[in-house]
Amino acid sequence: MEHYLFALGRNPQLSLLELISFFKNKDINGRILEKSEEFVLVSLPDFNASKAMKQFGGILKIAKVLDDDLYFGSKNKVTFAVNWFKSDPSKHLKIIKGLFKELGLKATQKFAKSRSIVPSKAKGLDIELIVYKDKLFKVVASSNPKEYKDRDEKRPVFNPLKVTSIRFAKILINVAQPKKEIFDPFCGTGTILQEASLMGYSCIGLDRQIIDARKNLRWLQKKFVSAKGKWDLIQGDAARLSKRVKKVECVVTEPYLGPFFKRPPLFREALKISKELEQLYAKVLSELHKVVDNKVVILIPQIKTKERKVVTIPMVKILKNTGFKVCNPAKGVIIPLLYDDVKNNVQRLVYILEKV
Numbered sequence: 001m002e003h004y005l006f007a008l009g010r011n012p013q014l015s016l017l018e019l020i021s022f023f024k025n026k027d028i029n030g031r032i033l034e035k036s037e038e039f040v041l042v043s044l045p046d047f048n049a050s051k052a053m054k055q056f057g058g059i060l061k062i063a064k065v066l067d068d069d070l071y072f073g074s075k076n077k078v079t080f081a082v083n084w085f086k087s088d089p090s091k092h093l094k095i096i097k098g099l100f101k102e103l104g105l106k107a108t109q110k111f112a113k114s115r116s117i118v119p120s121k122a123k124g125l126d127i128e129l130i131v132y133k134d135k136l137f138k139v140v141a142s143s144n145p146k147e148y149k150d151r152d153e154k155r156p157v158f159n160p161l162k163v164t165s166i167r168f169a170k171i172l173i174n175v176a177q178p179k180k181e182i183f184d185p186f187c188g189t190g191t192i193l194q195e196a197s198l199m200g201y202s203c204i205g206l207d208r209q210i211i212d213a214r215k216n217l218r219w220l221q222k223k224f225v226s227a228k229g230k231w232d233l234i235q236g237d238a239a240r241l242s243k244r245v246k247k248v249e250c251v252v253t254e255p256y257l258g259p260f261f262k263r264p265p266l267f268r269e270a271l272k273i274s275k276e277l278e279q280l281y282a283k284v285l286s287e288l289h290k291v292v293d294n295k296v297v298i299l300i301p302q303i304k305t306k307e308r309k310v311v312t313i314p315m316v317k318i319l320k321n322t323g324f325k326v327c328n329p330a331k332g333v334i335i336p337l338l339y340d341d342v343k344n345n346v347q348r349l350v351y352i353l354e355k356v
Protein backbone atom coordinates (compact mmCIF):
# COMPACT_ATOMS: atom_id res chain seq x y z
CA MET A 1 0.00 0.00 0.00
CA GLU A 2 1.21 3.53 -0.85
CA HIS A 3 0.12 6.95 0.34
CA TYR A 4 -1.45 9.16 -2.31
CA LEU A 5 -2.63 12.74 -2.01
CA PHE A 6 -5.59 13.91 -4.11
CA ALA A 7 -5.99 17.69 -4.59
CA LEU A 8 -9.70 18.55 -4.61
CA GLY A 9 -11.44 20.95 -7.01
CA ARG A 10 -13.46 24.02 -6.15
CA ASN A 11 -16.34 22.08 -4.60
CA PRO A 12 -14.40 19.79 -2.20
CA GLN A 13 -17.46 17.82 -1.09
CA LEU A 14 -18.33 17.00 -4.68
CA SER A 15 -14.72 16.03 -5.45
CA LEU A 16 -14.66 13.78 -2.38
CA LEU A 17 -17.93 12.18 -3.47
CA GLU A 18 -16.45 11.60 -6.94
CA LEU A 19 -13.28 10.05 -5.52
CA ILE A 20 -15.11 7.64 -3.21
CA SER A 21 -17.58 6.68 -5.97
CA PHE A 22 -14.68 6.08 -8.38
CA PHE A 23 -12.90 3.75 -5.95
CA LYS A 24 -16.13 1.82 -5.34
CA ASN A 25 -16.92 1.52 -9.01
CA LYS A 26 -13.45 0.30 -9.98
CA ASP A 27 -13.16 -1.99 -6.93
CA ILE A 28 -10.10 -0.10 -5.73
CA ASN A 29 -9.46 -0.72 -2.09
CA GLY A 30 -8.62 2.85 -1.04
CA ARG A 31 -8.57 3.76 2.65
CA ILE A 32 -9.06 7.45 3.40
CA LEU A 33 -6.57 8.45 6.10
CA GLU A 34 -7.26 12.19 6.27
CA LYS A 35 -9.36 14.78 4.50
CA SER A 36 -9.39 18.56 4.42
CA GLU A 37 -10.92 21.24 2.20
CA GLU A 38 -7.93 20.92 -0.14
CA PHE A 39 -6.61 17.37 -0.01
CA VAL A 40 -7.56 13.79 0.70
CA LEU A 41 -4.82 11.42 1.84
CA VAL A 42 -5.49 7.84 0.79
CA SER A 43 -3.71 4.55 1.34
CA LEU A 44 -3.94 2.61 -1.94
CA PRO A 45 -2.64 -0.55 -3.56
CA ASP A 46 -0.67 -0.13 -6.80
CA PHE A 47 -2.52 2.57 -8.74
CA ASN A 48 -2.25 4.00 -12.27
CA ALA A 49 -2.59 7.70 -11.46
CA SER A 50 -2.29 8.99 -15.04
CA LYS A 51 -5.04 6.68 -16.27
CA ALA A 52 -7.31 7.61 -13.34
CA MET A 53 -6.66 11.32 -13.85
CA LYS A 54 -8.23 11.13 -17.33
CA GLN A 55 -11.46 9.91 -15.73
CA PHE A 56 -11.76 12.54 -12.99
CA GLY A 57 -13.57 15.88 -13.26
CA GLY A 58 -13.13 17.17 -9.71
CA ILE A 59 -9.59 16.05 -8.89
CA LEU A 60 -6.86 18.55 -9.79
CA LYS A 61 -3.67 16.65 -8.92
CA ILE A 62 -2.56 13.25 -7.70
CA ALA A 63 0.68 13.09 -5.73
CA LYS A 64 2.52 10.06 -4.33
CA VAL A 65 4.60 10.00 -1.16
CA LEU A 66 8.24 10.48 -2.15
CA ASP A 67 9.85 7.12 -1.53
CA ASP A 68 12.36 6.96 -4.38
CA ASP A 69 14.32 9.42 -6.55
CA LEU A 70 12.98 12.89 -7.20
CA TYR A 71 13.72 12.74 -10.92
CA PHE A 72 14.10 9.99 -13.51
CA GLY A 73 14.53 12.13 -16.64
CA SER A 74 17.71 12.82 -18.61
CA LYS A 75 18.10 16.59 -18.08
CA ASN A 76 20.95 18.12 -16.06
CA LYS A 77 19.04 21.31 -15.37
CA VAL A 78 15.48 21.04 -14.07
CA THR A 79 12.72 23.35 -12.89
CA PHE A 80 10.64 22.51 -9.85
CA ALA A 81 7.91 24.03 -7.70
CA VAL A 82 6.53 23.24 -4.28
CA ASN A 83 2.96 23.51 -2.93
CA TRP A 84 2.64 23.87 0.86
CA PHE A 85 -0.08 22.62 3.15
CA LYS A 86 0.17 22.93 6.94
CA SER A 87 3.97 22.68 6.77
CA ASP A 88 7.09 24.74 7.38
CA PRO A 89 8.39 25.57 3.88
CA SER A 90 11.94 26.61 4.82
CA LYS A 91 12.74 23.32 6.56
CA HIS A 92 11.60 21.28 3.55
CA LEU A 93 13.17 23.47 0.93
CA LYS A 94 16.57 22.67 2.43
CA ILE A 95 15.84 18.94 2.25
CA ILE A 96 14.56 19.22 -1.35
CA LYS A 97 17.63 21.14 -2.48
CA GLY A 98 19.82 18.52 -0.79
CA LEU A 99 18.05 15.79 -2.76
CA PHE A 100 18.71 17.60 -6.05
CA LYS A 101 22.37 17.99 -5.10
CA GLU A 102 22.68 14.25 -4.40
CA LEU A 103 21.38 13.58 -7.93
CA GLY A 104 23.87 16.09 -9.41
CA LEU A 105 21.06 18.25 -10.81
CA LYS A 106 20.97 22.01 -11.19
CA ALA A 107 17.45 22.81 -9.99
CA THR A 108 15.63 26.13 -10.30
CA GLN A 109 12.59 26.80 -8.16
CA LYS A 110 9.53 28.41 -9.79
CA PHE A 111 6.53 30.06 -8.10
CA ALA A 112 8.50 30.38 -4.85
CA LYS A 113 5.96 32.82 -3.45
CA SER A 114 2.75 30.86 -4.06
CA ARG A 115 1.55 28.26 -1.59
CA SER A 116 -0.48 26.41 -4.19
CA ILE A 117 0.09 26.25 -7.95
CA VAL A 118 -2.83 25.87 -10.36
CA PRO A 119 -2.51 22.93 -12.81
CA SER A 120 -2.37 25.18 -15.92
CA LYS A 121 0.74 26.95 -14.54
CA ALA A 122 2.40 23.75 -13.37
CA LYS A 123 2.37 22.16 -16.86
CA GLY A 124 5.85 23.35 -17.88
CA LEU A 125 7.62 22.12 -14.73
CA ASP A 126 9.94 19.11 -14.61
CA ILE A 127 9.04 18.27 -11.02
CA GLU A 128 6.14 19.40 -8.85
CA LEU A 129 6.12 18.63 -5.15
CA ILE A 130 3.62 18.99 -2.32
CA VAL A 131 4.64 19.28 1.29
CA TYR A 132 1.60 18.07 3.20
CA LYS A 133 1.79 18.17 6.98
CA ASP A 134 5.58 17.88 6.83
CA LYS A 135 5.58 14.89 4.45
CA LEU A 136 6.97 15.17 0.93
CA PHE A 137 4.84 14.11 -2.06
CA LYS A 138 5.62 14.19 -5.77
CA VAL A 139 2.84 15.09 -8.23
CA VAL A 140 2.42 12.10 -10.56
CA ALA A 141 -0.64 13.29 -12.54
CA SER A 142 -2.54 16.54 -12.92
CA SER A 143 -5.61 17.73 -14.80
CA ASN A 144 -5.21 19.45 -18.13
CA PRO A 145 -7.46 22.55 -18.25
CA LYS A 146 -6.40 23.40 -21.81
CA GLU A 147 -7.51 20.00 -23.09
CA TYR A 148 -10.92 20.54 -21.41
CA LYS A 149 -11.26 24.05 -22.81
CA ASP A 150 -10.45 22.90 -26.36
CA ARG A 151 -12.86 19.99 -26.15
CA ASP A 152 -15.56 22.28 -24.81
CA GLU A 153 -15.28 25.36 -26.96
CA LYS A 154 -14.09 23.89 -30.26
CA ARG A 155 -16.95 21.46 -30.74
CA PRO A 156 -19.46 22.35 -33.48
CA VAL A 157 -22.24 23.38 -31.07
CA PHE A 158 -21.25 25.19 -27.89
CA ASN A 159 -23.35 27.59 -25.83
CA PRO A 160 -21.70 28.39 -22.48
CA LEU A 161 -25.03 29.46 -20.99
CA LYS A 162 -26.76 26.18 -21.75
CA VAL A 163 -24.21 23.38 -21.57
CA THR A 164 -23.16 21.30 -18.60
CA SER A 165 -19.46 21.87 -17.88
CA ILE A 166 -17.10 19.06 -18.88
CA ARG A 167 -15.71 18.74 -15.35
CA PHE A 168 -19.18 18.60 -13.85
CA ALA A 169 -20.29 16.00 -16.43
CA LYS A 170 -17.34 13.76 -15.53
CA ILE A 171 -18.04 14.09 -11.80
CA LEU A 172 -21.70 13.16 -12.27
CA ILE A 173 -20.78 10.13 -14.42
CA ASN A 174 -18.33 8.87 -11.78
CA VAL A 175 -20.92 9.43 -9.05
CA ALA A 176 -23.41 7.22 -10.95
CA GLN A 177 -20.83 4.39 -10.90
CA PRO A 178 -21.72 2.94 -14.32
CA LYS A 179 -20.33 -0.38 -15.43
CA LYS A 180 -21.14 -0.17 -19.13
CA GLU A 181 -23.81 2.36 -20.03
CA ILE A 182 -25.41 5.68 -19.17
CA PHE A 183 -28.64 7.32 -20.32
CA ASP A 184 -29.20 11.10 -20.45
CA PRO A 185 -32.89 11.90 -21.09
CA PHE A 186 -32.18 15.66 -21.49
CA CYS A 187 -28.98 15.34 -23.50
CA GLY A 188 -28.98 18.83 -25.15
CA THR A 189 -25.66 19.31 -26.95
CA GLY A 190 -24.45 15.97 -25.61
CA THR A 191 -21.80 17.00 -23.05
CA ILE A 192 -22.56 14.15 -20.64
CA LEU A 193 -22.68 11.66 -23.53
CA GLN A 194 -19.40 12.89 -25.00
CA GLU A 195 -17.57 12.57 -21.68
CA ALA A 196 -19.12 9.15 -21.04
CA SER A 197 -17.97 8.02 -24.48
CA LEU A 198 -14.42 9.23 -23.77
CA MET A 199 -14.51 7.36 -20.46
CA GLY A 200 -15.35 4.19 -22.41
CA TYR A 201 -19.07 3.91 -21.61
CA SER A 202 -21.78 3.43 -24.18
CA CYS A 203 -24.48 6.01 -23.99
CA ILE A 204 -28.02 6.82 -25.02
CA GLY A 205 -29.26 10.38 -25.27
CA LEU A 206 -32.80 11.67 -25.58
CA ASP A 207 -33.95 15.22 -26.15
CA ARG A 208 -36.66 17.14 -27.95
CA GLN A 209 -33.96 18.02 -30.48
CA ILE A 210 -30.93 15.88 -31.13
CA ILE A 211 -29.26 17.69 -34.06
CA ASP A 212 -26.76 19.47 -31.80
CA ALA A 213 -25.76 16.33 -29.90
CA ARG A 214 -25.38 14.41 -33.17
CA LYS A 215 -23.04 17.06 -34.63
CA ASN A 216 -20.95 17.15 -31.45
CA LEU A 217 -20.71 13.39 -31.03
CA ARG A 218 -19.71 12.85 -34.68
CA TRP A 219 -17.02 15.52 -34.28
CA LEU A 220 -15.79 13.86 -31.08
CA GLN A 221 -15.51 10.47 -32.75
CA LYS A 222 -13.44 11.89 -35.60
CA LYS A 223 -11.21 13.95 -33.36
CA PHE A 224 -10.52 11.59 -30.44
CA VAL A 225 -9.59 7.96 -31.01
CA SER A 226 -10.23 7.42 -27.30
CA ALA A 227 -13.98 8.18 -27.76
CA LYS A 228 -14.68 4.46 -27.78
CA GLY A 229 -18.13 4.29 -26.20
CA LYS A 230 -20.97 3.63 -28.66
CA TRP A 231 -23.78 6.16 -28.70
CA ASP A 232 -27.37 6.35 -29.77
CA LEU A 233 -29.67 9.37 -29.93
CA ILE A 234 -33.45 9.42 -29.70
CA GLN A 235 -35.67 12.39 -30.41
CA GLY A 236 -38.56 12.47 -27.97
CA ASP A 237 -40.21 13.74 -24.82
CA ALA A 238 -38.52 12.75 -21.54
CA ALA A 239 -41.93 12.73 -19.86
CA ARG A 240 -42.87 9.73 -22.07
CA LEU A 241 -39.45 8.12 -22.39
CA SER A 242 -40.49 4.54 -21.61
CA LYS A 243 -42.21 4.45 -25.02
CA ARG A 244 -38.80 4.80 -26.68
CA VAL A 245 -36.30 3.33 -24.20
CA LYS A 246 -36.87 -0.06 -22.62
CA LYS A 247 -33.92 -0.71 -20.30
CA VAL A 248 -30.93 1.34 -19.18
CA GLU A 249 -28.20 0.71 -16.64
CA CYS A 250 -28.02 4.15 -15.01
CA VAL A 251 -29.00 7.75 -15.64
CA VAL A 252 -26.89 10.91 -15.54
CA THR A 253 -28.70 14.09 -16.45
CA GLU A 254 -29.00 17.83 -16.13
CA PRO A 255 -32.68 18.27 -16.99
CA TYR A 256 -34.48 21.35 -18.18
CA LEU A 257 -34.02 23.80 -15.27
CA GLY A 258 -36.55 26.44 -16.34
CA PRO A 259 -36.02 29.59 -18.42
CA PHE A 260 -32.72 31.47 -18.31
CA PHE A 261 -32.81 34.70 -16.22
CA LYS A 262 -30.33 37.53 -16.54
CA ARG A 263 -31.58 38.88 -13.22
CA PRO A 264 -33.24 37.01 -10.33
CA PRO A 265 -36.99 36.51 -11.01
CA LEU A 266 -39.75 37.67 -8.65
CA PHE A 267 -40.81 35.17 -5.99
CA ARG A 268 -44.20 34.59 -7.66
CA GLU A 269 -42.54 33.96 -11.05
CA ALA A 270 -40.12 31.48 -9.48
CA LEU A 271 -43.01 29.72 -7.76
CA LYS A 272 -44.83 29.30 -11.09
CA ILE A 273 -41.71 27.85 -12.73
CA SER A 274 -41.11 25.50 -9.82
CA LYS A 275 -44.69 24.15 -10.17
CA GLU A 276 -44.08 23.42 -13.88
CA LEU A 277 -40.74 21.77 -13.13
CA GLU A 278 -42.30 19.72 -10.32
CA GLN A 279 -44.75 18.24 -12.83
CA LEU A 280 -42.03 17.54 -15.40
CA TYR A 281 -39.65 15.89 -12.90
CA ALA A 282 -42.46 13.79 -11.39
CA LYS A 283 -43.37 12.46 -14.85
CA VAL A 284 -39.77 11.84 -15.87
CA LEU A 285 -38.87 10.04 -12.65
CA SER A 286 -41.91 7.80 -12.81
CA GLU A 287 -40.92 6.94 -16.39
CA LEU A 288 -37.31 6.34 -15.35
CA HIS A 289 -38.52 4.00 -12.62
CA LYS A 290 -39.82 1.69 -15.37
CA VAL A 291 -36.52 1.47 -17.26
CA VAL A 292 -33.52 2.08 -15.00
CA ASP A 293 -31.60 -0.70 -13.22
CA ASN A 294 -29.18 1.22 -11.01
CA LYS A 295 -28.59 4.81 -9.97
CA VAL A 296 -30.15 8.03 -11.24
CA VAL A 297 -27.88 11.06 -10.85
CA ILE A 298 -29.94 14.16 -11.54
CA LEU A 299 -29.50 17.89 -10.97
CA ILE A 300 -32.47 19.66 -9.42
CA PRO A 301 -32.68 23.48 -9.43
CA GLN A 302 -33.33 25.95 -6.61
CA ILE A 303 -34.26 29.41 -7.84
CA LYS A 304 -32.83 32.52 -6.15
CA THR A 305 -35.41 35.33 -6.27
CA LYS A 306 -35.28 39.12 -6.35
CA GLU A 307 -36.65 39.15 -2.79
CA ARG A 308 -33.59 37.07 -1.75
CA LYS A 309 -35.63 33.95 -1.15
CA VAL A 310 -34.86 30.50 -2.54
CA VAL A 311 -37.66 28.54 -4.23
CA THR A 312 -37.19 24.77 -4.10
CA ILE A 313 -38.79 21.77 -5.83
CA PRO A 314 -40.65 19.45 -3.39
CA MET A 315 -38.40 16.46 -3.97
CA VAL A 316 -39.48 14.48 -0.88
CA LYS A 317 -43.01 14.35 -2.28
CA ILE A 318 -41.83 13.59 -5.83
CA LEU A 319 -39.56 10.76 -4.69
CA LYS A 320 -42.26 9.23 -2.51
CA ASN A 321 -44.72 9.24 -5.41
CA THR A 322 -42.29 7.90 -8.00
CA GLY A 323 -40.69 5.07 -5.99
CA PHE A 324 -37.18 6.47 -5.56
CA LYS A 325 -35.08 7.17 -2.47
CA VAL A 326 -31.96 9.25 -1.92
CA CYS A 327 -28.80 7.18 -1.86
CA ASN A 328 -25.77 8.27 0.25
CA PRO A 329 -22.74 6.44 -1.14
CA ALA A 330 -20.04 8.31 0.80
CA LYS A 331 -19.64 8.81 4.55
CA GLY A 332 -19.48 12.50 5.44
CA VAL A 333 -21.10 13.70 2.18
CA ILE A 334 -24.75 14.61 2.48
CA ILE A 335 -27.04 14.10 -0.52
CA PRO A 336 -28.50 16.24 -2.04
CA LEU A 337 -25.29 18.18 -2.42
CA LEU A 338 -25.43 21.86 -3.35
CA TYR A 339 -23.49 23.03 -6.39
CA ASP A 340 -23.72 26.80 -6.24
CA ASP A 341 -22.43 28.88 -9.11
CA VAL A 342 -22.47 32.44 -7.75
CA LYS A 343 -22.94 33.92 -11.22
CA ASN A 344 -26.10 31.90 -11.79
CA ASN A 345 -29.58 32.65 -10.43
CA VAL A 346 -30.28 28.94 -10.37
CA GLN A 347 -28.48 26.78 -7.81
CA ARG A 348 -28.24 23.08 -8.56
CA LEU A 349 -28.60 20.20 -6.14
CA VAL A 350 -26.95 16.89 -7.00
CA TYR A 351 -29.36 14.04 -6.22
CA ILE A 352 -28.30 10.38 -6.28
CA LEU A 353 -31.38 8.18 -6.43
CA GLU A 354 -32.09 4.48 -6.20
CA LYS A 355 -35.35 2.59 -6.61
CA VAL A 356 -37.06 1.89 -3.27
Ligand SMILES: C[S@@+](CC[C@H](N)C(=O)[O-])C[C@H]1O[C@@H](n2cnc3c(N)ncnc32)[C@H](O)[C@@H]1O
Pocket: 162, 163, 164, 165, 185, 186, 187, 188, 189, 190, 191, 192, 206, 207, 208, 209, 236, 237, 238, 239, 254, 255, 256, 257
Ligand atom coordinates in the same frame (compact mmCIF):
# COMPACT_ATOMS: atom_id res chain seq x y z
C1 LIG B 1 -30.02 21.94 -19.27
S1 LIG B 1 -30.24 21.42 -20.91
C2 LIG B 1 -29.16 20.04 -21.01
C3 LIG B 1 -27.75 20.45 -21.23
C4 LIG B 1 -26.86 19.34 -21.71
N1 LIG B 1 -26.40 18.50 -20.61
C5 LIG B 1 -25.69 19.92 -22.50
O1 LIG B 1 -24.55 19.93 -22.00
O2 LIG B 1 -25.94 20.44 -23.59
C6 LIG B 1 -31.82 20.74 -20.93
C7 LIG B 1 -32.25 20.10 -22.22
O3 LIG B 1 -33.55 19.55 -21.99
C8 LIG B 1 -34.26 19.55 -23.23
N2 LIG B 1 -35.71 19.36 -22.89
C9 LIG B 1 -36.56 20.21 -22.27
N3 LIG B 1 -37.74 19.62 -22.06
C10 LIG B 1 -37.65 18.35 -22.53
C11 LIG B 1 -38.52 17.23 -22.58
N4 LIG B 1 -39.76 17.29 -22.11
N5 LIG B 1 -38.07 16.08 -23.12
C12 LIG B 1 -36.81 15.99 -23.62
N6 LIG B 1 -35.93 17.01 -23.60
C13 LIG B 1 -36.33 18.18 -23.06
C14 LIG B 1 -33.89 20.85 -23.87
O4 LIG B 1 -34.06 20.75 -25.27
C15 LIG B 1 -32.42 20.99 -23.43
O5 LIG B 1 -31.57 20.53 -24.44
